Amino acid sequence: MQVIGDTVGIDKSTVSRCVNKVSKALASKSDQYIKWPSEQRKRDIKQGFYDNGGFPGVIGCIDGTHVRIAAPSSDEPSFVNRKGFHSINVQAICDNEGKFTNIVARWPGSVHDSHIMRCSQISEHLEQAHKCVEDGLILGDSGYACRSFLMTPYIRPTEPYHERFNTAHTRTRCCIERTFG
Structure with a gap:
C-alpha cells in the first residue's frame, strides 16, 4: 500500500480504502461471472478441452x-505457506477458455490444496451429482487425491x-496454470 501511495502521491490509508471498496465491488459481482456450467456448457467445455489437450470428458481444471x-494479527503462523511467506491459498477451477467456474478464497496459506478441495461446496456437489464419467471430470495435479470426478x-x-495419460493430462490441465498467469 505504501509503494502504491508513494507512486500515485496519496496516503497509504487512502490506498487501503480504495482497495477495500474495489474488492467489495468485485466480490458483489462475482456470481454474475463465476458460475458452474450448465449441461449444454459442459458439453462445449468437454469438446474444447479435448480439442486443446486430447483428454476426454473434462469440464474443468483445478489448482491453488x-x-x-501482510502478516495478519491473529493466527499468523497458519498463514505462512510452504515457501515461507504469508498468503491466502486460493483454489480455482477454470474451463477450457480459462474462465473461472469456481473459486474458494478463504483458507490460510499453510492449508494444502487437497484439504481445501475436500472441504469445499464444489466437492460436495460433485460427490453427489457425479454418477459416471460422462458427467464430466476435473483434472488436478498430484497434490490432489484421485476421486471418481477428479483425475x-x-x-x-x-x-x-500411463505416459500417454500423463501427457494428455498435462497438456489439458495447463489451462489452469495459464489462467493464474
Missing part, C-alpha cells in the same frame, strides 16, 4: 495459488499408456 498478504496424473508411470 498463493496470494501474498490426477500417475506419480511413477510404469506403462506406455
Whole structure:
C-alpha cells in the first residue's frame, strides 16, 4: 500500500480504502461471472478441452495459488505457506477458455490444496451429482487425491499408456496454470 501511495502521491490509508471498496465491488459481482456450467456448457467445455489437450470428458481444471498478504494479527503462523511467506491459498477451477467456474478464497496459506478441495461446496456437489464419467471430470495435479470426478496424473508411470495419460493430462490441465498467469 505504501509503494502504491508513494507512486500515485496519496496516503497509504487512502490506498487501503480504495482497495477495500474495489474488492467489495468485485466480490458483489462475482456470481454474475463465476458460475458452474450448465449441461449444454459442459458439453462445449468437454469438446474444447479435448480439442486443446486430447483428454476426454473434462469440464474443468483445478489448482491453488498463493496470494501474498501482510502478516495478519491473529493466527499468523497458519498463514505462512510452504515457501515461507504469508498468503491466502486460493483454489480455482477454470474451463477450457480459462474462465473461472469456481473459486474458494478463504483458507490460510499453510492449508494444502487437497484439504481445501475436500472441504469445499464444489466437492460436495460433485460427490453427489457425479454418477459416471460422462458427467464430466476435473483434472488436478498430484497434490490432489484421485476421486471418481477428479483425475490426477500417475506419480511413477510404469506403462506406455500411463505416459500417454500423463501427457494428455498435462497438456489439458495447463489451462489452469495459464489462467493464474
